[in-house]
Every structure is written in C-alpha cells, then in structure tokens.
Amino acid sequence: MVLLARWARETPDKVAAHFPDIGKSMTFDALDARSNRAAQWLIALGLEPGDGIALLMDNRPEFIELAFACRRAGLYYTPLSVHLRPQEVAYMMRDAAAKAIIVSPGVADLATALLREGAVGEVPRFAVGEGVDGYRSYDEALSAHPAPARLPERPVGREFLYSSGTTGLPKGIKRPMVAWENRTAPEWDMTWKSLYGFGPDTVYLSPAPLYHAAPHTFTIRRTITEGGTAVVMAKFDPLRALEMIERYRITHSQWVPTMFVRLLALPDADRTRFDLSSHRCAIHAAAPCPVGVKQRMMEWWGPIIWEYYAGSESVGTTVISPQDWLAHPGTVGRPVNGVKLHICDDDGNELPVGEVGRICFEGAPRFDYHNAPEKTAGAYNGRGWASLGDLGRVDEDGFLFLSDRRADLILSGGVNIYPAEIEAAIARHPEVAEVAVVGIPNADFGEQVHAAIVPRDPRADTRALQAALEALCKDQLAGPKRPRSWEFVDELPRSEAGKLLRRILKERYLSPS
Template identity: 80%
Template sequence: MVQIARWATAFPAKVAAHFPDRGTSITYGELDARANRIAQWLIGLGLQPGEGIAMLMDNRPEFIELVYACRRAGLYYTPLSVHLRPQEVAYMLTDAAAKAIIVSPGLAELATALLHEGVVGAVPHFAVGEGLDGYDNFEAALARYPVPVELPPCPLGREFLYSSGTTGLPKGIKRPMLAWENRDAPDWDMTWKSLYGFDTDTVYLSPAPLYHAAPHGYAIRRTIGEGGTAVVMAKFDPIRALELIERYRVTHSQWVPTMFVRLLALPEAVRRGFDLSSHRCAIHAAAPCPIAVKQRMMEWWGPILWEYYAGSEGVGTTVASPQDWMARTGTVGRPVNGVTLHICDDDGNELPVGEVGRICFEGAPRFAYHNAPDKTAAAYNARGWASLGDLGRVDEKGWLFLSDRRADLILSGGVNLYPAEIESVLVRHPAVAEVAVVGVPNEDFGEQVHAVIVQREPRRDEAALRSELEALCREQLAGPKRPRSWEFAEELPRSEAGKLLRRILKERYLNPS
C-alpha cells in the first residue's frame, strides 16, 4: 500500500481531491500534514494499533484526512451509512468495538438522535467543521497537535467495512493489517490498475458516497493512493456530474445503473451540450444494468463502459470490457486474478454450461464475517468455494451472466422464477424507466409475480401502459413468468449503493397496514 507521504514529497502542491460543491480542495502536502496531526490526536486519545474508530460523515475533506490518519496510526476505521437508524448505528459501534466516533454537522439530525438515545455516550464523540451541540469540536482537539512529527512504526491501518445489509443486519468484514515493513506491498487484487489504467494522471469523478465500499476504494485507494486526483461530489446530480467531467477533464469514473437512468432522462440537447472527450473509463457495478440502458449509454459515451461483478468480501471478481459486453450482450465478464468460477446447485455440485445456479469462486484469499461464524460458514461450500449468494450461468466460453440473488427467487406453483429475466423484458418498453419484480403471496400458487413500474413520463395513462406491457409479456414470457399484479411508482427503493431493496417492496404485501 503506497504511503501518502510519497506523493506529498513528489508533488506537494498537486491537488489530491477537489470538493467542488464545498468550494474547496486539498493538496497532497496538506493531506499528508493533516493526516499526521490527526494520527497524533488519535494516538493521544489512547487508541492502540489494531483498535478502531467509526465515521458518520458526508463527502468532505475530513473524511479522507481521517482515513489516512488511521492508516498511519495503525487503526481500523468504519465508515457508517448516513441512512442508518440509531439502533443500527448502535449495533455497528458495538460490533466493531469502536473507540471513538466522528460525525459531520450536515448529519445533525441523526447525530443528535444518537446522542439523545445514548448510542454515542459511551465513546468519545467529535464533530468536524463548525461542530455540533453535544459533540466535542474536532478542530479544537486537533489544535493541540499543531505540527507534523515523526510517528512510530506500526501496522498499516485499514478500512473495516460493513455489507449494505439488504437482507438483514450489516455484516462486518475485517481483514488483517499489513506489517509496517510491508506497507508498500501491492494489493492482491490489482485488476483496477492493469485494466482501467489508474495512475498519477488519473482524474476520477466520485458521484457516490465515500462511505460505501466501491466509491471508497476507487476514490481513496485507487486514485489518491496512486497519486491521481479525485473530484468528489456532495451528492449525485446528473447535470452537475456532466459539468464536472467537462470542468476537471475527468478521465475515470464509477457509477451505478440508476445514475445512468437519470443521465439518460436529461433532454438530448442538454446531454450533448458537454465536452466529455477526456472521459475514457466509466466503471459500473453494484446492480445489474438493463441492457437497453447500457446500450444507450454506449451510444452516447462511446465504448468506455467497464462492468464488474464482485463484493466487499473479496471472494472473486469478473470483469467485462466494453468490447466483451458488446460481443456478449448482458455478460458481467470472466474471472480475473487467477480465481476459478463455478456454477453449483444447492448441494455444491457443479452444473453444466447454461444452467442457472449459485455463483461460486475458487482461489481467492479466504475471508470471514466479523463475529459471525455461522454466516461465514454459509458463504463457503464443502469444497471451500465461496459465494455471495447470487445466481447466474456461464456460456461455453466461461462468460458469466447474472440471474438473481437466491433470496429474490419467486416460487410459484413449484416453479422457480427469476425476477431479472422478467425485468429484462419489461424494461424494453420505451415508456418504462425502471422496473422491479417481486413475489407476493398467492393462496393457490404460494407466490405470484408482481411488477412495479417507474415510467419515463409519469403522466402517461397507466391502464393503457399496463395493457401494452401485458401484451409484451404474452409475446416474450411463458405463462408462469407473466406478472399477475401491477403497481406504478415514482421511484424504486434502493440502497445508497444503488442496489434494489426488494424486501421493502415485499413487506408491503407481507405486512399490509
């Protein structure tokens, strides 16, 4: 892992990160100095190497400063989602054994609730920026350490991330730290560097929250860690994103499919009004991208869209270049980094080409969920192959195509139905912006297919559109796969990572009130 001091020495005045929505930037020299002072402060709080802190923060410079301070002080840091409820924060603080929490004033409502409900009372708690009532002032505490000093060698601190928790409480993923003497050792997974071309010339647009695993990794480790420049948005806005690509001559970016949908919803004249010629690598993941959406993005941005399938657990990665995807529409790629991909049934037996089963990887470093041995064991089969719980199939050349998560399957009349297959048909209709298919209770068949539709133009007659969609399904889908009930919504429930939260849709029918 490259130390930030290397870049501070090489080009101290170079900008490490722009925060255009805050009107500020931070150079490598400033970042190195601030990280050193913050590391002194954390050590002064009594934190020992191997212990950790939690961060409840929006996208701002202190987030990145704290990350590099923890790395230098040999500490774990746990970024918390700003959408958590107080009881979820309480669970994660306890599970991670956080010794301090640092919050942003921009999250005053949640931070105040944590204080009033006693969630943060047991640990030191600080607020950055202008501060927050009930929290100690971060800058005042830091003033006691006015200049950088030489720090003692210690293991290289790192992230302690939690899964998004789409099917239950978040699961912690805590990996071992590198010893000080190995601090410049490369990551096991260097795909992002060799395939996407991250280097000191990279200008990376981060349109998503830094507390989420992928934006965190790409903005902080893979851009700033490689001496490039990150452009960090406060929150995603389609026009603002295009403005920033043009203004900063962005070369790399990462997105989720819902962002593509919002970009494509802009008027043609607006979309074509920006100079995007510097943009050469747009990476996307987190959720399946509808084929029609990706095709339209390719037509607009050109063949620069790279797709990958992976998880925070690091059990394996597949990657599809723009050319790979155009040759095999819908694929999420083939394995990289020497892992082997298997498609298995519920007993761990490998399935033939073309059959849908559990996606398993062989050959990646083993991982464990923190304080959850049962969940860790469930992620591995008897052969030691790991799975994220997703379903898919491979073609005769070994290219992976996603189906669904096991938990999302619809069992209707004893038949397994895959929501993604049904959604891929419905989204072809030009009036459909997004669609989600879930199973809802049915007395005769156990479950029936229910479709939730987000229209491109919400004022369109819903009854007429439903008739057209039913006709499309009759042409494209076998009887059991056709929706039996319909719903029109303004938006779909999604996590901050862009993952569809089907459980929220299902809960409306399991617990009607």
C-alpha cells in the same frame, strides 16, 4: 501511507481532492500534513494498533484525511451511513468495538439523536468543521499537534467495512492489517490498475457517498494513493455530474445503474451541451444494469463503460470490458486474478453451461464475517468455494450472467422463477424506464409474479402501457413467468448503493389489508 508521503514530496501543490459543492480542495502536501497531525492525535488518545474508530460524515475533506490518519496510526476505521438509525449505529459501534466517533455538521440531527438515545455510550466523540453540540472540536484537538512529526512504526491501518445487505443487520468484514515491514508491497488484487488505467494522471469523479465501499476504495486507495486527483460530489445530481466531467476534465468515474437512468432522463439539450471528451473510463457495479440502459449509455458515451461483479467480501470478481459486453450484452464478465468461477446446485454440485445456480468462486483469499461464524460458514460450500448468495449462469465462452439473489427467487406452483429474466424482457419496451419483479402471495400458487414499472414518461397512459407490456410478455415469456399483477410507480425503492430493495415492494402484500 508511504505513497501519500511520496506524492507530497514530488507533487506538493497538486490537488489530491476537490470538493466543488462546498468550495474546498486539498493538495497532497496539505493532506500529508493534516493526516500526520491527525494520526498523532489518535495515538495520543491512547488508541493502540488494531483499535478502531467510527466516522459518521458526509463527503468532506476531513473524511479523507482521517482515513489516511488511521492508516498511519495502525487503526481500523468504520465509515457509517448517514442514513442509519441510532440503534443501528449503536450496533455497528459495539460490534466493531469502536473507541471513538467523529461526526460532521451535515449529520447533526443524527449525531444529536445518538446522544439523546445513548447510542454511542461513553466513547470519546468529536465533530469536524463548525461542530455539533455535545461533541468536542476536532480542529481544537488537532491544535495540540501543530506540525507533522515522526510516527511510531505501526502496521498499516485500514477500513473496517460493513456489508450493505438488504435484510437483517449488516455484517462486518474485518481484514488483517499489513505489517509495517510490508507496507510497500502491492495489494493482492492489482488487476484494476491494468484494466482501468489508474495512475498519476487520473482525475476521478466520485458522485456517491464515501462511506460506501466502492466509492471509498476508488477515491482513497485507487486514485489518491496512486497520485491522482479525486473530484468528490456532495451528492449525485445528473446535470452537475456532467458539468464536473467537463470542468475538471474527468478521466475516470464510477456509477450505479440508477444514475445511468437519471442521466438518460435529462433533456437532449442538457445531455449534449457538455464536453465529455476527457472521459475514458466509466465503471459501474452494485446492481444489474438493464441491457437497454447500458446500450443507450454506450451510444452516448462511447465504448468506455466497464462493469464488474464483486462484493465487500472479495470472494471473487468478474470484469467485462466495453467491447466484450457489446459482443455479449447483459454479461458481467469473466473472473480475474486467477479465481475460478463455478455454478452450483444446492448440494454444491457443479451445473452445466447455461443452467442457473449459485455463483461460487474458488481461489480467492478466505474471509470471515466479524463476530458471525455461522454466517461465514454459510458463505462457503463443502469444497471451500465461496459465494455472495447470488444466482447466475455462464455461457459457452465462460461469461457470467446474473439471475437473482436466492432470496429473490419466486416459487409459483412449484416452479422456480427468476425475476431478472422477466425484468430483462420488460425493460426492452421503449416506454419503460425501470422495472422490478417480485413474488407476492397467491392463495392457489403460493406466489405470483408482480411487476412494478417506472414509466419513462410520468404522464403515460398506464392502461395502454400495461396492455402493451402484457402483449410483450406473452410473446417472450412462458406462462408461469408472466406477471399476473402490475403497478406503476414514480420510483423504485433502492439502497444508497443503488441495490433494488425488493422487500419494500413485497411488504405491502404480505398482510391482508
């Protein structure tokens, strides 16, 4: 908040954010002024410090100006996925106690469905841009506050995010606001700044939706707040992403592994015709990246690819540099910020190096799931160590290697089988673009290992490929770990954040046909 005003004074004409797909840009001066006016409007609606609103918007400038407006007005704001169903929006608005909702024309169908099904109740509702039927005009509302004005001294508002869990209803993570008098204090976690080199010279490419936690944080808090420029794509397109890097001289970016797969699938002529020399830091997370995919990306882009493992809960973070990853392929790094990493069994006992167990962190600030004390309690063990529910192991140098989520563990004939180990073996085959391994019902063993494959060539002879993969698995995997069934698909089901949705693959096998 304070820093935005600083950049507006020092670099008023510098672009804070480009939206090339809709032909719009926003300078720091304009962002500062618009967010001040929007903050005035929100306060005039009667919203008190600590109240919240919901944003149901695709990637456009108003998303960013409203985020800063909420920070200035001492409000929480909850970004909602544009792919939610009306009942899911209703649940999240009710759980977050949102007192207003603002939508964009790009989600008009969903916004209309919310009205039809009574999902937003009687809360004030507004639409930006050209508007949506049944929603009041945001621009007209702002016209009552035509100029920036002094705002009351309120705590610094912030995002109120919901985890993108692959099962059940999303869980809210509501963190305390920073008091007005502490508004210039640095964040608890500033490691990203020294590791990745964010600053006023940053030009950051966001190819993902701003309502997701990582794109939201990197765009708003780590680029614009630090005086850098964000380039926000409407949606990911591999060829257009490369074009953006060249056109805007992108320095930093963030991706999920499926984007790497699509980038690598481009013809060589397309992959080599853009000047990517400005690109010095590419960050990825959200889902495990196959070793072969990341190696190919390193060969193409050079050793600029950083990876981290974390969650919206911020219970702990590991980071791996390009150089360390090349020396330890497959790792997601070592913990940062003084947090300690532990691998534990089901009883909370720490396991030796090399053994797979629950990944736990010690030393991070405590968090709570909003209105879900039982889920909060389940995230901590008896020693107070927190976990995201993932399984992994550490090597002798302390580098973490992910295995799976506990919910994805396959139990076959009393043997614990970790899909990630099998996927890593299969992904080494040059004709495999993506692979997912799940457990499906088996009358004799309880579950059997099933592999879903996306061939690199859609016209591949799948019988021959299956035979080759069976031979590879026989050579590299113990008997119980080898897939007993196979399928070849055009794509794997993933969440908007790039996380593999194994349950979608399993569902077709859960009931007899």
